[in-house]
Amino acid sequence: MYQTFKPKKVNHFIKTIPDNIFPIQIDWGQGNKPATITFSDGRFAFGSCIRCANPRCIEYTQDELKLPIFKDFPADQNNNVCPTGAISWPHESSSPVINSTECINCGLCVSRCPSKAIYLLSDHACINDTANDCFIEKLEVSEPKITEYTLSLFTGVVENGVYLAESDVVFANFYNRFVEIAKNQSAQFPNHLARNLLIANGVGAAMRRRGDTNIRMDLVLGPPGVKQGTSEVEFGNEVLDAPRNILDNIAVLVARYELSKDMIVPVIVSLSLPNSRSEYFRFIQDVSKVLNIKINSITIGSLILLIWNRAKINFENGEELYIDETTSSLRPKLETILGRPINLVNGGYPGFLDSAK
Numbered sequence: 001m002y003q004t005f006k007p008k009k010v011n012h013f014i015k016t017i018p019d020n021i022f023p024i025q026i027d028w029g030q031g032n033k034p035a036t037i038t039f040s041d042g043r044f045a046f047g048s049c050i051r052c053a054n055p056r057c058i059e060y061t062q063d064e065l066k067l068p069i070f071k072d073f074p075a076d077q078n079n080n081v082c083p084t085g086a087i088s089w090p091h092e093s094s095s096p097v098i099n100s101t102e103c104i105n106c107g108l109c110v111s112r113c114p115s116k117a118i119y120l121l122s123d124h125a126c127i128n129d130t131a132n133d134c135f136i137e138k139l140e141v142s143e144p145k146i147t148e149y150t151l152s153l154f155t156g157v158v159e160n161g162v163y164l165a166e167s168d169v170v171f172a173n174f175y176n177r178f179v180e181i182a183k184n185q186s187a188q189f190p191n192h193l194a195r196n197l198l199i200a201n202g203v204g205a206a207m208r209r210r211g212d213t214n215i216r217m218d219l220v221l222g223p224p225g226v227k228q229g230t231s232e233v234e235f236g237n238e239v240l241d242a243p244r245n246i247l248d249n250i251a252v253l254v255a256r257y258e259l260s261k262d263m264i265v266p267v268i269v270s271l272s273l274p275n276s277r278s279e280y281f282r283f284i285q286d287v288s289k290v291l292n293i294k295i296n297s298i299t300i301g302s303l304i305l306l307i308w309n310r311a312k313i314n315f316e317n318g319e320e321l322y323i324d325e326t327t328s329s330l331r332p333k334l335e336t337i338l339g340r341p342i343n344l345v346n347g348g349y350p351g352f353l354d355s356a357k
């Protein structure tokens with residue numbers, strides 16, 4: 001359940017980085033601990049919460065959610081970063097807290113923290129709020145400009161390591177927890193999660209307001225990462241209908257938004273890839289041959305893997321994640337994006353990278 005954050009009532013003292021130093025390198029290692037930051041004077045320190053006035057780990061600004069090319073799309077304005085509501089800021093706490101039983105370890109909050117204070121254990125995220133030599137507590141109430149200043153100091157700084165190293169055990173664990181946590185989420189959860197994961201992967205996205213019957217598509221996609229696109233999000237067996245539904249989306253975008261079909265990037269987001277012999281892949285192949293439309297596929301686990309590696313998806317050709325009956329595996333596509341082999345012997349959880357035969 002979401003706990004609404006009310007900034008005006010929070011009254012906590014900030015932490016700041018001393019004026020005479022700035023970060024020059026960030027090392028995440030293999031995860032399981034806060035990032036180690038090297039500063040310009042040679043000191044090292046763990047990333048630590050600066051207690052932002054407008055916490056980026058909790059909320060997007062409305063500007064971050066805008067997609068100007070789809071300004072008439074009935075977008076859901078839900079600006080929660082955490083799709084499960086696991087992160088909140090209780091008034092008695094000096095910093096946000098994460099409810100480990102609701103956290104799916106997606107890394108969304110980690111990717112947005114300006115001071116690298118959030119880190120991933122093998123199954124949930126944690127926030128480091130301990131002051132140190134380089135993150136000093138001050139008897140001042142936080143202001144947005146302090147968050148912005150810290151963010152500017154960290155922008156462009158070299159980062160090494162990963163939020164969390166992938167392994168078959170980690171992803172099997174993720175899947176089991178995810179299935180349980182997802183049972184208690186609202187009907188908008190799949191779209192909310194997919195939208196936020198795509199944004200973190202560098203693809204602008206907006207999700208349809210539930211109850212709006214004018215337009216059926218789950219997400220529209222826009223810059224950066226893709227010029228324009230549409231997405232269907234399905235976590236269950238309904239994924240088999242997603243290729244047909246996404247053709248409907250394209251027809252609507254061509255008819256109502258006057259977009260060219262050749263410029264629209266279609267992306268199906270699922271929890272698992274369907275069976276390789278299913279109609280899903282055959283239909284995608286037929287559409288490619290007959291209509292020259294390349295329907296891309298991506299799984300939730302793959303999007304999370306990319307976030308853990310701070311990777312970005314760039315749909316330059318519009319078919320970067322296209323797979324069909326002949327190549328029903330995301331592994332080579334993701335390895336191209338990551339620039340390295342993926343260390344999963346059994347493919348993580350079922351249907352995460354490879355579809356079942």
Ligand code: SF4
Pocket residue numbers: 048049050051052055056057058095096112113114115116117118127
């Ligand atoms: S965890 Fe990070 S983003 Fe969240 S309030 Fe602390 S410093 Fe800001």
Ligand code: SF4
Pocket residue numbers: 081082083084085086087098102103104105106107108109110124125
């Ligand atoms: S890692 Fe994901 S699920 Fe966990 S608190 Fe952060 S945003 Fe929420």
